[in-house]
Amino acid sequence: MLTKFKSSMKLEFDMTDLGEMKFFLGIEVLQRVDGIFICQRKYASEILDRFGMMDVNVVHNPLTVGFKVVKDEDGLKIDSTQFKQIVGSLMYLSATRPDIMFAVSLISRFMSSPTQLHFSVAKRILRYIKATMDYGVFYKRGSSSELIGYADSDYTGDQEDSKSTSEYVFMMGEGAVAWSSRKQPIVTLSSTEAEYVAAVGCACQAIWMKKVLKEIGQDQEECVTNMCDNTSTIKFSKNSVFHGRTKHIRVRIEKQLADIMTKALKLDSFQGLRKGMGVKAASELN
Template sequence: MVVAFAAQRGWTIYQLDVKSAFLNGELTEIVFVEQPSGYVQKGNRERQGKNMVIVSLYVDDLIVSGNDELMIIEFRESMKHEFGMTDLGKMRYFLGLEVLQRPDGIFINQSKYASELLRRFGMDKSNYVHNPMALGVKLNKDEDGVKVDKTYYKQLVGSLMYLTATRPDMMFVVSLASRYMENPTELHLKVVKRALRYLKGTSGFGIFYKREDDDGLIAYTDSDYAGNVEDRKSTSGYVFLLSSGAISWSSNKQPVVSLSTTESEFIAAASCACQAM
């Protein structure tokens, strides 16, 4: 979200890293896992006039952006003065995501991780396919099928789950394959390996957030009807776009059985509306 927001306005994103975050002894201060109630007024941002600095924190990694370079420099210097920090400069790599900041926008992907994943599972020499899942394939528990190593299957699916951080095009097949991690068979493994073959030809894919003036948030949502062949539940999906790039997406089986296509669409729309709010 921060990357899309910064790209839209042409801001540069910087990165800071806390040195030895977990080796600084016992804490005497109160630490809030969530921001304490009332710390910031609802709907307000911390600003100086029209200038703004946005700081995102994940454990011991910080990314900083804004429309005032002087304020950003002052913040970075104050953090280095107060804590043991490494100033990594312009963000290029963050939590496994590769970040390319360009004048026309920001591109994020996981090509290095994808290549390592393919090598790890011996799929780096495989022939690639043009879609992550064959058209019309329906998975089921396949109780009479040949069982495969459960641990190996979980490692495959788990590795692909992390890849979906920048690959909404693989969200559906990964979510579907994850339903069968308890008792996987060769049928399920075949679907996962096809996803890896698709990755082989698309490892450089990612999300590009354009620099543009449009502030609009666009959402798309859809569902199938009774797509699961075992419990007849439908699957909902949505994707949100900002700066022409996806910032949030999901593919999940609905919690109840829909009695019509209209009902399944309403359930999907309600889930999308909650995410929008």
């Protein structure tokens, strides 16, 4: 398919074949015998240098467990331009780093009027980046090509407007191929409703991805499996007239990869879910 595509493009445009892709829009692509590794270590280094964070002490998770980020209207105001630049740079870095998606999405809510509190959270994320500059996602050759989605929500996680956060992660084989963490546009009245909204968003993404994969020759013949850790939501999706108490399945029973995009986690849980999405250091590939 690729050879045919290159040949057709050469007939229409004046092109030079540069061989295997190594860099694309700041993303480094390492093509190995056992798989493909993508990362942005050069861009990560540039971010740290740009914002004077090259010589800071490192941390091993982007957010402190139990710490809540609020508007902080009485806090010390900071330069919003620099804060927006940090958030924008981290947003682009999240193209290969699903492990920072929730933290970056969280601080992006306060770009209009950032304070020292928000800046300290942004600096912690940069300190985490300093510790994991060579991390990226590894797609192992020969692993399963089945698309699996994980949906989750943080019920009323926003302290200001009580809105929940929807998250999803899609896996193919041992690597994450799509991820998202964003605040829901409505105020849900129960954890079941919040989880259902997240599951619907995940299902819509699954339908779109299935069509895209078919176009590139990776047709998903079976239905795409979407994982959800709320039994009431699962039953409600099967029968819309069902109402009952919300009951969660704990992580020890069912691995829920989307948990990494809902809240700050303990270090061992964070590192375990990060590994589960295929995020690892380049040095770990050998």
